[in-house]
Amino acid sequence: MVPEEPLAPGLRSAKMKLPAPFTVDQLIVFGHAAAALLFAGFALCIWNHARSRRYLLLYALAFGLYAGAALLAAPQAPVFPLRLAAATLYVASVLALTRGMLARGEAQTDAAPLTALGIGLFALLAYFDLVERDAAALAYTLGMGTGSLLLLAWMRLSATRPAGLEDRIAHWGLLVLIAGHLLGTALTARTAGGVFPGAGLAQSPDTMLASLGMLVLLGGTQLAAAWADVVTSLKRERITDPQTLLLNRRNFEESGYSDVQRDAARPSALILLDLDHFKQINDSYGHMAGDAALAEVGRIIRQCVRHGDLAWRLGGDEFAVLMSGASSTSAAQAADRMRMLLAQTRVMTPRGTFTLTASFGIAQSRMKEPLYDLFARADRKLYEAKRQGKNRIAAESTPEKTCSALAEDERSPEALTL
Incomplete structure (x- = not known):
């Protein structure tokens, strides 16, 4: 084996000083x-x-x-x-x-x-x-x-x-x-x-x-x-419904088993509302008109709810609003504002113009009651309002005879008649 010849000192120095x-x-x-x-x-x-x-x-x-x-x-x-x-x-x-x-x-x-x-x-x-x-x-x-x-x-x-x-x-x-x-x-x-x-x-x-x-x-x-x-x-x-910009049914179902009221001094109220004659709107004016009507309902609900309230579109023409720290009386007042604004809203379509009415059911929460149970009670009041002639508010805490009902020729002259 041939031994490697050592580098000259000058070469070694040059090699070490090569620039980086x-x-x-x-x-x-x-x-x-x-x-x-x-x-x-x-x-x-x-x-x-x-x-x-x-x-x-x-x-x-x-x-x-x-x-x-x-x-x-x-x-x-x-x-x-x-x-x-x-x-x-x-x-x-x-x-x-x-x-x-x-x-x-x-x-x-x-x-x-x-x-x-x-x-x-x-x-x-x-x-x-x-x-x-x-x-x-x-x-x-x-x-x-x-x-x-x-x-x-x-x-x-x-x-x-x-x-x-x-x-x-x-x-x-x-x-x-x-x-x-x-x-x-x-x-x-x-x-x-x-x-x-x-x-x-x-x-x-x-x-x-x-x-x-x-x-x-x-x-x-x-x-x-x-x-x-x-x-x-x-x-x-x-968790948002794209048509109405309200919370969707998925969010409602995820919240369904949570307790609505944990403090006896702070009850909550649930408002359910269902549009009247919505199927006839779709049949008479078209599904695009129905979509426009739903968008108007979403706008009115967002306008009427307070900061901290929750509002859902549950599907079709059914909506829910949970008012935290509100009594059924306060909820009925809010529902009446929604009802009046709906009656004043004119939806224009190529086939004609129509206005909207809705029926409302209201229930007040109980201690440690799941949202689903509160929903069931408000739903019964909603169907009660439907049976009484629609365009009404039925609250659980009020007798049936005091349910809000407005005649078409008095406060709702533009209510839909089909």
């Missing part, structure tokens, strides 16, 4: 780009399952632009046109992100201030890069300008008062990130030797790692809130 393919700074920049592309892909995946949420496309665009800016800034000490192009992409990514956040928060805002600020910021960046050749001023302007864009968007979002836990975490987390961004820019931008997308700060490993952490927190909180929106929407769709 990437510097630590460049690897961190690539980490920024990879994280941003991951967030962009996640936003597109969420959008693919909920395409009505178009703000997710703005999120994907924002993170995609950020990744492009990071890749352009990857070379050590980038020069024009890479330096200005990286800064421009970064500003565009922040603009897309702010527009996406405002669209998600349904904030009624004018896009002009954000757009004007973005254009002015780009003009300053071009001036400092092309005219002054001042990399420190460029980095400072980039950091402060993008922070101002995010702060302006945050202030607009504050007016919408985020309600959900995910919304509050994303909202206040964004403010913390903006404060850190602006503070870091003020403290370190003057030592900048180049432009780094993500903070516009000095290109030290510590600063760049901090910026990467900010990116992960920002993308994580915003996309987590967006995903929570989709999950909440799917849950709502599962």
Whole structure:
């Protein structure tokens, strides 16, 4: 076996001093780009399952632009046109992100201030890069300008008062990130030797790692809130009747065995209502007219119920309203408002115009009584109102002779007669 000839000291030294393919700074920049592309892909995946949420496309665009800016800034000490192009992409990514956040928060805002600020910021960046050749001023302007864009968007979002836990975490987390961004820019931008997308700060490993952490927190909180929106929407769709926008029968059946009243001092009342002559409406005016009638009933019920009440469409033309902490008398008053609004509603169809009437049955809850048992008692009062001539309210706590009945020629002149 021939022994391996040892390398000369000079060759050994040259081999040990071969430059690494990437510097630590460049690897961190690539980490920024990879994280941003991951967030962009996640936003597109969420959008693919909920395409009505178009703000997710703005999120994907924002993170995609950020990744492009990071890749352009990857070379050590980038020069024009890479330096200005990286800064421009970064500003565009922040603009897309702010527009996406405002669209998600349904904030009624004018896009002009954000757009004007973005254009002015780009003009300053071009001036400092092309005219002054001042990399420190460029980095400072980039950091402060993008922070101002995010702060302006945050202030607009504050007016919408985020309600959900995910919304509050994303909202206040964004403010913390903006404060850190602006503070870091003020403290370190003057030592900048180049432009780094993500903070516009000095290109030290510590600063760049901090910026990467900010990116992960920002993308994580915003996309987590967006995903929570989709999950909440799917849950709502599962228990919502699409025609009336009330809770559906599935939700009623899932609640059927739960106790309605747990406190003797807080009874609840259940209202059942059934449209009168609904089959004749379908036969005379068509099923589309019947669907329109159901939608009107749903609108009127939503208009009359209080915050905290539950309203269901049980199927066909039958509806239920559970009024928490209400007596049968209060429920009868609410039912009478619904009945009067129904009688005043005119449903117009190609075959003609008609109005609606309904019969109501009301029962008051008992201690630890399941919803199904309360439903059975209210259902008996509903059929009692039907037997008495329809367009009436029969409440369990009132004698039969006091059931609300209105003659057509007095308070319901437009009640349907077929």
